[in-house]
Amino acid sequence: MHSNPSFPKICTRLITVALLMGCLPTLAVRADSPAESVTFEDxxxxxxxxxxxxxxxxxxxxxxxxxxRTDEQGKSNPYLRCTGTSNYQPPHRSPHSIALIKDVVVTDxxxxxxxxxTNRDAGAHRDLCLFWGYQDPSHFYYVHFGAKADPHACQIFIVNDAPRIKITKDEATGTPWTDGWHKVKLVRNVESGLMEVYFDNMDQPLMTAQDKHFTWGQVGIGTFDDHGNFDDIRLIGKPKADDSTTAKDE
Structure with missing residues (x-):
């Protein structure tokens, strides 16, 4: 699950540059593309x-x-586990357990x-979450992969200095959880405001939303009040420019 054979071919140059600059090997800045991008893998x-x-x-x-965990070849592969509901109390009704990528702030x-x-007994609100546009604990987006959709589960939400509000445009009936591992993808375009969330099927979004409140921020993983595991993280994005403005006050 950890191998990504295409990444060394595409980004060898980027990693070399990052190493020469003293950067971590999982982070590379791509300056020769039409729109400068940052790549993070973990x-x-x-x-x-x-x-x-x-x-x-x-x-x-x-x-x-x-x-x-042990893979098919008998190798031990690490992953990040959230063991349960954090003691963190957010300023507004929103997830408790959040892990953000450090020092990477992106737009698109x-x-x-x-x-x-890993909580098969959680019922309709069995969940894991992804976060983006995270500017502070009161301003961010997240998707809740709830087992069954309702106004507070299996939705895309905004936290804008108030309890979370669903902004889902194209909704799902629920997240098809099993006890195994699942691939997820999140695509963000700030110009159009489009957000697309994928679950296993990388060609058809599970949910979409459209909003322009937060045009930049950190990206992360977590859960509202559940437990689960995360691995094979990859982020390719456009870094926030120094003159980028926040839409908090819009």
Whole structure:
């Protein structure tokens, strides 16, 4: 699950440049493309130093930790696990357990990951989440992969200095969870406001939304109040320019 044979061919030059600049090998800046982009990849082989969690006391009482599984070749592969509802209390009604990619702020982007829900008894609100446009704990978007859709589950939400509100345009009836791993993809275009969320089927979005409140922010993973696993993170996006403006006040 960790191998990505196309990445070395496409981004060898980028990684070399990043290493020469003293950057982490999972982060590369692409300056020779029409629109400068940043690429971030993490399979947690080097730990979780690239992530900032919402845990109030991550040293003494962490809700995020590294675990490993054995692949078909008998190799041990690490992944990031959220063990349950964090003690973090958000300023507005929104998810409790959040892990954000450090030091990467993007506008347009494509994000992919493999995720596994491990709470089969959670019922209709069995969930994992993805976050983007994250500017602070009161301003961000997230998608809730709930098992069954209702106004508070299996929706795309905005947190705009108020309790989360669903903004889903094309809704799903629910997320087809199993006990196995699933691939997810998130695509964001700030000019049109389009957000597309994919689950296993990378050709047909599970949900879409359209909103322009937040045109930049961090990207991350997590859950509202559940537990599950995350791996094979990949983010390709356009970095926020120094003169980019936030739409918080629009």
């Amino acid at each position: 399979n947690f082989s080097d730990g979780m130093d690239h992530w900032k969690t919402s845990d109030p006391d991550p040293v003494n009482k962490p809700f995020w930790k590294l675990e490993s 982007f494509e994000f992919t990951a493999t995720i596994q829900s």
